[in-house]
Amino acid sequence: MLKWKRLTDNFITIDVARESNGEAFYWTTLYYYKGLVVDTGCPHTAEEAADFLEKMELDVKAVLLSHFHEDHCGGAYSFRKRFSVNVFAPSKSIKIIRNPPEIPQYRQVVWGQPLPVEVKPLKERMKFGELMVTTIDTPGHSFDHVSFLIDDKLFIGDMVTNQNPIIIMKQEDYIDLIDSLRTVLSLEFEAAYGGHGIWDRDSIIRTLANILKLREKVSTLATEGLSAEQIVEKVLSNVPKKVLQIEEQSRFEWSRKNLVESLLGHMHDGN
Ligand SMILES: [Zn+2]
Structure with a gap:
């Protein structure tokens, strides 16, 4: 499934999701901005998204990837082939994107197994025509x-997906995320365009404040001797049913406990 919206002349948001019986599994947004495609959606929607860009006769100059997750880099293989353009990815995950490991079954169903794609490392500053x-x-x-900061647009991948995070993936490092949110707040930008929402500065400020407040609660309880499970029970037990379903279906690759442990620094510096 694909939905799109023209924000300005040269700026289009493209939402994609695998479809099942007319329902979307999980929406992800990619962006077309002045010839650049930022993120690419998942493998299941790769051809549909490439068809769309072609049908709209958009001039695609390059593809930029914010991170290696399959719902962001999954269309890169098709885009590279279809438009004969370079795909740029973070230098830290070049190897993974060139040779993606097999992802868990539930992710194969929702997003699909990414294909290997030849990518070039992103540089701190890159020029595409007149565009920096x-x-x-x-x-x-x-x-x-x-x-990515392009003109006054900030593209933030999955930095913010929910202003009140409840559940996160196992490898997420919230100590780093807190620093990263502070980093982007030090920049001037008109709005932040993410894979799961468009955010204004106040929303990002609120997100950071919510995370810091939760970290304080979690740390206090940990100091009192509570385990991560006990902290989840105390602080994050009153949650929508959907959250519990995601925990089960992902075999706890997504969980509230991950969030508590990440806030306690367990994912930071390999603690
Ligand atoms: Zn992600």
Whole structure:
């Protein structure tokens, strides 16, 4: 499934999701901005998204990837082939994107197994015609995560997906994410365009404040001797049913406990 919206002349948001019985599994947004495609959606929607760009007769000059997750880099293989363009990825995850490991079954169903794709490393500053792209290291959601500042548009991948995070993936490092949120807040930007939402500065400020507040609660309880499971029970037990379903279906690759442990620094510096 694909939905799109023209924000300005040269700026289009493209939402893609695998379809099942007319329902979307999980929407992800990619962007077309002045010849650049930022992120690419998942393998299941790769051809559909490439068809769309072709049908709209958009001039695609290059593809930029914010991180290696399959719902962001999964279309890169098709885009590279279809438009004969370079794909640029964070240098830390070049090897993974060139040779992706097999992903868990539930992710294969929702997003699909990414194909190997030849990518070039992103540089801190890159010029495409008159357009200057600044790449900013914003680890946290993933170890390789970067954001892009192009004109006054900030593209933030999956840095913010929910202003009140409840559940996160196992490898997410929230100590790094807190720093990354502070980094982007030090920049001037009109809005932040993510894979799962468009955010204004106040939303990012609120997200950071919510995470810091939760970290304080979690740390206090840990100091009192509570385990991660006990902290989840105390602080994150009143959650929508959907959260519990995601935990089960992902075999706890996504969980509230991951969030608690990440806030306690367990994912940071290999603790
Ligand atoms: Zn991601």
